[in-house]
Amino acid sequence: MPRAGPQPEQSGPQQRHVPVLLAGVLAALEPRDGALFIDGTFGAGGYTRALLQSAQCRVLAIDQDPTAIVAGILLQSEFSDRLILRRGRFGALDVMAVEAGMAAVDGVVLDIGVSSMQLDVAERGFSFQADGPLDMRMAAQGPTAADILNGAREETIADILFHLGEERRSRAIARAVVARRTRQPFARTLDLADVVSRVLGGRSIEGRHPATRTFQALRIFVNDELGELARGLGAAERALKPGGRLAVVTFHSLEDRIVKRFLAGRAGRSPGQSRHLPQAAERGPRPSFRIVNSKPLTPSKAEIEANPRARSARLRVAERLDASALPLDMAALGVPPLDA
Numbered sequence: 001m002p003r004a005g006p007q008p009e010q011s012g013p014q015q016r017h018v019p020v021l022l023a024g025v026l027a028a029l030e031p032r033d034g035a036l037f038i039d040g041t042f043g044a045g046g047y048t049r050a051l052l053q054s055a056q057c058r059v060l061a062i063d064q065d066p067t068a069i070v071a072g073i074l075l076q077s078e079f080s081d082r083l084i085l086r087r088g089r090f091g092a093l094d095v096m097a098v099e100a101g102m103a104a105v106d107g108v109v110l111d112i113g114v115s116s117m118q119l120d121v122a123e124r125g126f127s128f129q130a131d132g133p134l135d136m137r138m139a140a141q142g143p144t145a146a147d148i149l150n151g152a153r154e155e156t157i158a159d160i161l162f163h164l165g166e167e168r169r170s171r172a173i174a175r176a177v178v179a180r181r182t183r184q185p186f187a188r189t190l191d192l193a194d195v196v197s198r199v200l201g202g203r204s205i206e207g208r209h210p211a212t213r214t215f216q217a218l219r220i221f222v223n224d225e226l227g228e229l230a231r232g233l234g235a236a237e238r239a240l241k242p243g244g245r246l247a248v249v250t251f252h253s254l255e256d257r258i259v260k261r262f263l264a265g266r267a268g269r270s271p272g273q274s275r276h277l278p279q280a281a282e283r284g285p286r287p288s289f290r291i292v293n294s295k296p297l298t299p300s301k302a303e304i305e306a307n308p309r310a311r312s313a314r315l316r317v318a319e320r321l322d323a324s325a326l327p328l329d330m331a332a333l334g335v336p337p338l339d340a
């Protein structure tokens with residue numbers, strides 16, 4: 001999840017984000033002249049650039065991080081009005097598309113999670129190995145991770161760690177967080193890493209730092225990543241024209257499960273149901289998507305060697321059919337109802 005691989009020992013020079021499963025994403029979206037695409041997670045612009053270089057198409061590129069948008073202005077000068085760059089959240093990509101004059105699009109890509117630029121800059125507060133303010137906000141607005149830890153109830157903190165980090169010792173960590181904040185509020189990443197390490201006995205878990213799960217959970221919560229993913233899928237359903245393609249890259253089973261459930265529901269089958277069985281859709285609404293690859297595409301050994309952060313990536317692809325878009329059911333998608 002944080003692009004989940006090894007973290008840098010310290011905040012070094014900013015690393016450029018390497019696009020993950022790029023060939024698979026391009027094959028899924030089939031860029032061609034005149035086509036309209038939405039890249040809902042612009043980041044360093046890896047997918048957007050590749051799309052714009054592959055054909056005379058147009059891309060609406062969205063990112064909630066103001067620094068990604070500022071850095072993207074260079075790309076804007078290269079591709080002129082074929083690139084429309086907007087700051088915003090992909091949960092509203094359909095509305096943003098209409099505002100940009102794109103009523104129906106040929107492809108949407110979402111590359112879920114944080115970018116290398118966000119992860120590697122200590123001041124963004126995502127890293128448990130580099131000291132920085134305990135921030136973790138991709139959009140640079142709203143409550144920070146420190147605000148959550150210093151203000152939320154103990155049970156809420158435990159629920160966040162359990163549901164979003166799959167942390168088995170969530171209650172013990174939440175208790176230690178509350179004990180520590182009554183003495184001194186949390187402000188820095190290493191304060192939190194230290195508290196978690198003490199609770200878990202300092203042992204690395206499956207070769208990972210003991211605070212990995214706690215940081216992951218807080219990051220997902222601060223940015224409402226699972227809620228946004230679900231809203232983004234619904235927005236893509238509304239924005240795509242029949243025949244248009246949706247490509248989603250995830251890095252964690254919590255995210256992949258949401259994509260899988262959404263597509264299974266929209267394709268008229270419940271997860272796990274064979275596509276050779278008579279369509280459940282006959283009893284429900286008409287399918288609005290056709291699943292293109294029922295098994296997600298994963299990176300090759302060579303890609304993982306070249307970019308270890310790609311190691312847990314999964315790409316799911318579906319094609320929009322002509323049935324109307326349906327309302328979202330967050331609970332059915334497995335988005336935990338957490339509120340600080």
Ligand SMILES: C[S@@+](CC[C@H](N)C(=O)[O-])C[C@H]1O[C@@H](n2cnc3c(N)ncnc32)[C@H](O)[C@@H]1O
Pocket residue numbers: 017018019020040041042043044045046047048062063064065068088089090091111112113114115116138228229
């Ligand atoms: C994994 S990076 C994308 C990298 C990109 N595909 C590339 O090749 O450079 C994810 C990006 O999505 C952005 N992001 C995450 N959630 C978002 C949301 N709900 N709305 C808009 N942008 C989001 C992050 O700020 C980050 O820049």
